[in-house]
Amino acid sequence: xxxxxxxxxxxxxxxxxxxxxxxxxxxxxxxxxxxxxxxxxxxxxxxxxxxxxxxxxxxxxxxxxxxxxxxxxxxxxxxxxxxxxxxxxxxxxxxxxxxxxxxxxxxxxxxxxxxxxxxxxxxxxxxxx
Amino acid sequence: xxxxxxxxxxxxxxxxxxxxxxxxxxxxxxxxxxxxxxxxxxxxxxxxxxxxxxxxxxxxxxxxxxxxxxxxxxxxxxxxxxxxxxxxxxxxxxxxxxxxxxxxxxxxxxxxxxxxxxxxxxxxxxxxx
DNA sequence: ATCGGTATTGACAATCATTCTCAATAAGCC
DNA sequence: GGCTTATTGAGAATGATTGTCAATACCGAT
Numbered sequence: 001x002x003x004x005x006x007x008x009x010x011x012x013x014x015x016x017x018x019x020x021x022x023x024x025x026x027x028x029x030x031x032x033x034x035x036x037x038x039x040x041x042x043x044x045x046x047x048x049x050x051x052x053x054x055x056x057x058x059x060x061x062x063x064x065x066x067x068x069x070x071x072x073x074x075x076x077x078x079x080x081x082x083x084x085x086x087x088x089x090x091x092x093x094x095x096x097x098x099x100x101x102x103x104x105x106x107x108x109x110x111x112x113x114x115x116x117x118x119x120x121x122x123x124x125x126x127x128x129x
Numbered sequence: 130x131x132x133x134x135x136x137x138x139x140x141x142x143x144x145x146x147x148x149x150x151x152x153x154x155x156x157x158x159x160x161x162x163x164x165x166x167x168x169x170x171x172x173x174x175x176x177x178x179x180x181x182x183x184x185x186x187x188x189x190x191x192x193x194x195x196x197x198x199x200x201x202x203x204x205x206x207x208x209x210x211x212x213x214x215x216x217x218x219x220x221x222x223x224x225x226x227x228x229x230x231x232x233x234x235x236x237x238x239x240x241x242x243x244x245x246x247x248x249x250x251x252x253x254x255x256x257x258x
Numbered sequence: 259a260t261c262g263g264t265a266t267t268g269a270c271a272a273t274c275a276t277t278c279t280c281a282a283t284a285a286g287c288c
Numbered sequence: 289g290g291c292t293t294a295t296t297g298a299g300a301a302t303g304a305t306t307g308t309c310a311a312t313a314c315c316g317a318t
Binding site for chain 2: 060064066080082089091093095096099100103104107108109110111112113114115116117118119120121122123126
């Protein structure tokens, strides 16, 4: 059975208010700064729960941290990330989904996961570097 | 001044012979298994050196490990990577290429690069874990 | 409203990849 | 061979994440 706790709710709303990608560590620090007594482990648990519930998505920063963000659209999707300013946009990748699954199957691979992210320079950063 | 040591050479040739993506940890274990006395820290140092010298590629697995591979100078392609044994198969992704370029352009992004890799369990690892 | 089983929490320990430290070693130049 | 100093290796340190487990609190049933 799944229970609703104020801790999970706190993580969910914190993510929604923020909009940007944020690390679990930083989120925990901010919550504590606001007076919350939530534990670090709980933040991690809440975040992974949100990801599996498709309410948030996760990606790895080049530094090896996991970053989380509230998902605006539901379902599985990918990102277009500016490598200058970090701005991200969600992109649909229906074609890529089925392609990944097909290719994996053709080579005898099971349990496919994929990493599909496009890095570039966004409009602003293209104009003023 | 830059010096040539058998350790760096060992890492370079191990990467070249292998062709697959491999983690620093696993590479170190294999070298030790072959009787080498190389240290783990040295393997890390050699790998990052190779990457900065453009002799190797690095990417992050979904598990947060850094994987390294000798740079095949020929063309651009993608990978199907076993997250158990590290076996890699190259895959054609013509469809993905054009898709990435198109999506980037639609959102005003320039200079698109993309990360498209599929992780799974290969045939052998699916059968005997 | 309260009771009880159990999902969830939080403090802390444990883990895992990676980096740092520093004395000892060895590469390259004389 | 001898000197200088980049490089090494063993272990400690770091930093993110996950596991442990007793205490807590959610929620359906009473």
